[in-house]
Amino acid sequence: MAPKIFIDGEHGTTGLQIRTRMAGRHDVELLSIPEAERRNAAMREDMLNSADIAILCLPDDASKEAVQMVSANNNVRVIDTSTAFRVNPGWAYGFAEMDGAQADRIRAARFVANPGCYPTGAIGLIRPLRAAGILPDGYPITVNAVSGYTGGGKQMIAQMENPDHPDAITAPHFLYGLPLTHKHVPEMTVHGLLDRAPIFSPSVGKFAQGMIVQVPLHLDDLAEGTTMESIHAALVAHYAGQDIVSVVPLAESNALPRVNAVELEGKDTMKLFVFGTSGASQVNLVALLDNLGKGASGAAVQNMDLMLAS
Ligand SMILES: NC(=O)C1=CN([C@@H]2O[C@H](COP(=O)(O)OP(=O)(O)OC[C@H]3O[C@@H](n4cnc5c(N)ncnc54)[C@H](OP(=O)(O)O)[C@@H]3O)[C@@H](O)[C@H]2O)C=CC1
Ligand SMILES: CC(=O)N[C@@H](CCC(=O)OP(=O)(O)O)C(=O)O
Structure with missing residues (x-):
């Protein structure tokens, strides 16, 4: 029997993109509730508890509520796309390539953030x-970013x-997260293995899907002898075979x-670049992805596939 998947929040942005990615698949059975009933708690609880894997595409509070609904039912595994559990040690962090053992952790996990x-x-x-080092x-x-x-x-x-939206945004590009307390800082710190929280300055551009993340570095303050080439080589070695x-x-x-x-719009891949001038003392590390691809729905489907392969 094909494993049953329920996307709670399937009519939202992330949920819809996951559904699109699953459209042609016959190896899984998608459970679904009508859009008009998307906030019907009894129906959701029933669907959540009928699933082999529940993918939560909800705001944080609703995600926590959904996890409560299945907490006593060990038959249900959960992938949560919200911020709620990303630094919770009881959850596997769903970034399979972040180290050599992470894909196996995801494969074996009941709860994946x-x-x-x-x-x-x-x-x-x-x-x-x-x-x-x-x-x-x-x-x-x-x-x-x-x-x-x-x-x-x-x-x-x-x-x-x-x-005509009452809070329409007309800016072609704007900064936000100005108090420097964005909700992503804790997971960058924990899973980036940092001992000091990064300063994170996010922004939004007038394009639907795409993302650039920049991490500029002074080579003089890194391990002795570090060069643009050695940083590049370390990244290449880390992602070999991916x-x-x-x-x-x-x-x-x-x-x-x-x-x-927007180069990777619609794709589930991520490209990493090391920019700078050979022999100079600075580099700019850049990640390019689709915020809804490897940044959300693509990663959720990748995690689901890892869990189904366990
Ligand atoms: N968009 C992105 O790029 C990314 C989003 N995420 C995360 O994914 C999650 C979903 O985000 P996104 O898809 O963007 O959000 P959306 O607002 O587009 O969709 C959220 C969906 O959840 C539904 N919903 C909200 N509250 C409840 C509730 N109490 N019970 C049942 N359904 C509810 C909404 O219904 P209604 O229409 O009634 O509000 C909507 O269908 C969030 O936690 C977000 O942080 C993660 C990575 C990237
Ligand atoms: C442009 C924009 O508003 N982006 C969201 C983050 C999107 C994302 O990664 O989702 P999570 O909320 O699940 O972490 C924000 O800054 O809050």
Whole structure:
């Protein structure tokens, strides 16, 4: 019998994208409730408890409530796309490529926390350098990023796309998270293996799907002898054999005049770049992804497949 999957929040931005990705699949059975009943708690509880894997695409509070609904039922495994459980040690963090053992942890887990979109880029760049001893304790990391506006869910999509919306946003590009307390900072710190919280400055551009995450570094403050080439080599070694996360060859990135935030729109992959000038004292590490692809729905389906393969 095909495993049953229920997407709670299937009519929201992340849920819909997961449904689209599952459309042609015959190896799983999708359980579904009508859009009009999406907040019907009794119906959701019934569906959640009928599933082999429940994928939660809900705000944090609703996710916590859904987890409560299945907590006594060990037959149900959960992938949560919200922020609620990402630094909870009882949950596997759903970034399969972040270290060599993570895919196995996800395969074996009952509870998997899907990463945030920005942390996917930031951790993807930072963690291998911490693990390799290149980024020393106490290094003051900054993370600067731009996201497509779908990252803000149904509400921001309406604000960006509907000029008559009472809170319409007309800016083509805006900074937010200005108090520097964005909800993604804890997971960047924990899963980036950082001992000091990064300064995180997010922004949104007037495009639907895409993301650039930048981590600039001063080489003089890294492990002795670190060069642009050795950083690149550490990333290449870390992601060797991976097909979803790739490290762009230096010769290729050196020749690029610009990076297009929407290049990977609709794709579930992530590209990592090391920019700078050979022999100079600074580099800029860049991750390019689709906030709804490897940053959300693509990663959720990847995690589901790992769990189904266990
Ligand atoms: N968009 C993105 O790029 C990313 C989003 N995420 C996370 O995914 C989760 C979903 O986000 P997103 O899809 O963007 O949000 P949306 O607002 O687009 O969708 C959320 C869905 O959940 C439903 N919902 C809200 N509250 C409840 C409730 N109490 N019971 C049942 N259903 C409820 C909403 O229904 P209604 O229409 O009635 O409000 C809506 O259908 C969030 O936790 C978000 O942080 C994670 C990574 C990236
Ligand atoms: C543009 C925008 O608003 N983005 C969201 C993050 C999107 C994401 O990664 O989702 P999680 O909420 O699940 O972490 C934000 O900054 O809150």
